[in-house]
Amino acid sequence: MDVMPQQDPESRRPPEPSPHDPYAMPAEGATAVPPPPPTLRTTLRRAAFGAVAAGVLLAGALVAVPDGKDDRAKEPGPVERAEAAATAGSPASLSDLTALIGDRQQWVEAHPEDAPSWATLGSAYVEWGRRSADAAYFGRAEEALKRSLAERPGERGNGEAWVGMAALANARQDFLAAKRWGETVRKQDPKAWRVYPVLIDAYTGLGDRKAATEATEKFGELRKGVPALARTADLYRGQGWREDALATAREAVDRATTPAEKAEALHRLGELAWERGEPEEAVAHFDAALRTDSGHHASLAGKARALAALERTDEAVAAYQSVVTKLPRPAYALELGELYASLDLDGDARSQYDKLGELLEQAKAAGVDESLIRARYESDHGDPAVAVELLRGQWRKQHRNPAVADALGWALHRAGESEEGLKYARQAVDTGVRNASYAYHLGVIEERLAQYGPARRHLEEALRTNPAFSPLDAPKAREALESLGEPPSGGPEDMQPPPPPPPAPEPKRESKPEPKPEPKRESPKPEAPAPAPSKTAPAPSKAAPSSPAAVEADASKSP
Structure with a gap:
């Protein structure tokens, strides 16, 4: 039986690379005090496994395919479990991922020319950094992936390293770079299912809904089962199709097999319950996820929110x-600070905002763009002008997803530019995503601009979607709605469709005296017919478009 790594399974850190490894990154941040390295046996199966595992580790798939082995076979060790999970398209547990990293570190130290193993190691670093919120590992991932490409360029069949580079770019919030890497792989091998999850993430980050939808559909064609169900549920969720998202997410839970994939699927159900204003159900799903996999810390954050x-x-x-200790993501630190503020614990809130600032600096040093989170903080608790500058930069980088549009609209409003902010806030809501915060922001901006009817409607929508969407903003939404009062009588709920207008009376003809009969007068000759129309049709009038395309074009120009 394999020797388990000599490391606490709950540890957030994989083993440090050997000091003799020329590509080892210096310890920094949370990795400054490494745990003891695991003792693992190395096998010749690594080279064959590497080419498959590198792409699969980052594919975002959430299901394991039964391997068909006899139940009486010996229980696999952590490395074997991680290899099996990656090959099948399932996320490995953090402890198994730790073991895989340690195993691959030892292998490439002895076999530095093994490009697939370098790609596997780099991809595992990306996954570890993403799931542990330790951005220091992204630098190590970049070194390993570049070494893989140096040993074997992507053009010579090392698409796994290219996929790893795309996933790394997504993790750093560089969606344009991720798109370029991913599309390069797709052009080389359109049937490589492993590239579509990173393309979906890139297109979603750029706000390209059409491309994201097409990539999701293609992924579903190439990769059946829970991976496709998970991505499809996310697609439906982003379009506001709640019932479809819920049904698909439930199917993913039913078909998941390993603890890691089951926890991820249950977490998705919890997020959906939270968004539709059912916190008790959300807590139940998050608790189920944590019982399934105690290391799924994102579910602990979801439970805290609910x-x-x-x-x-x-x-x-x-x-x-x-x-925030186990998974120090800046978004969670901001949420805790706002919870403190809602409880009038101003000192604790300030301390938490200071912690947020430290996390943002660490992310920046590691090449991670957390401009969106920083802008949200600045809009409500700092300098809105700074938020506007940050978010305009995001917009210029083509990060035009609903989250950025909403944040930019709100920042502009907070900076005193409500009219310009209205455009972006509307764009976020018009995507169809059911987000109470987006509706709240739009309603407040409309109220400032004296658009009281739309403001009332959007504030009601926010509280109907999720009555407790924010410990700070939900009470403000209720206050704003109360200040608007009830709509005047005869409002939209009391109005009946107006009767059709009466037909216009025919114009009266003036009566003229009958002419005196004249003797045999020839009738006038008929006028010559109008000339035949030319073969080139005249341009349609702008006042009355003559085709659906013209109508749509004109409609798109209207504000």
Whole structure:
């Protein structure tokens, strides 16, 4: 039986590379005190496995395919489990991923020319950095992936390293670079299913809904099962198709097999329940995910958010405090700070915002663009002008997804430019995504601009979608709605369609005296017919478009 790594399974850190490894990155941040390296046996299967595992590790697939082995076979060790999960398209547990990293570190130290193993190691680093919120590993990932491409260029069949570079770019929020890497792989091998998840993430980050939809559909054709179900559920969720998203997400839960994939699928159900304003159900799903995989810390953050909505604030604070230690994502730090502020714990809120600033600096040093989170902080708790500058930069980088549009619209409003902000806030809501914060922001901006009817409608939509969407903003939404009062009588709910207008009376003809009969007068000759129309049709009038395309073109120009 394989020797398990001598490391706490709950540890956030994979083993450090050997000091003799020329591509080892210096310890920094959370990796400064490494745990003892695991003792693992190396086998010749690595070379054959590497080419498959590198692409699969980052494919975002969420299901394992039964391997058909006899149940009486010996229990696999952590490296074998990670290899099997990657080959099948399933996420490995963090402890198994740790073991795989240690195993591959030892292998490439002895076999530095093994390009597939370098790609596997780099891809595993990306996955570890993403799931542990330790951006220091992205630098190591880049070194390993570049070494893989140096040993075997992508044009010579090393598409796995290209996929790894695309995933790394997505993790750093560089969606244009991810798009370029991914499209290069797709051009070389359109049937390589492993590239479509990174393309979906890139297109989603850029706000290209059409391309994201097409990539999702293609992925579903090439990769059946839970991977396709997970991506399809996310697509439906982004388009506001709640029932379809829920049904697809439930099917993914039913068909998931390993603890890691089951936890991810349950987490998705929790997120959907939270977004539709059902925090009790959300807590149940997040608890189920944590029972399935105690290392799924994102579910602990989701549970904290739902507990706050249920006004179980002591439990919510404790859960947030735990998760920002285990999974220090800037978004979670901001949420905890705002929860403190809602409880009038201003000192704790300031301390948490200071912690947020430290996390943002660490991310920046590691090449991760967290401009969106920083802008959200600046809009509500700092300098809105700074937020506007950051978000305009995101827009110039073509990061035009609903989250950036909403944040830019809100930042402009907070900076005193509500008219310009209205355009972006509307764009976020018009995508169809059911997000209470987006509707709230739009309603407040419309109220500022004296558009009271639309403001009332969007504030009601926010509270109907999720009555406790934010510990700070949900009470403000209720106050704003109360200040608007009830709509005047005869409003939209009381109005009946107007009767059709009466037909216009025919113009009266003036009566003229009958002419006196004249003797045999010849009738006038008929006029010559109008000349035949030319073969080139005249341009249609702008006032009345003559085709559906022209109508749509004119409609698109209207504000």
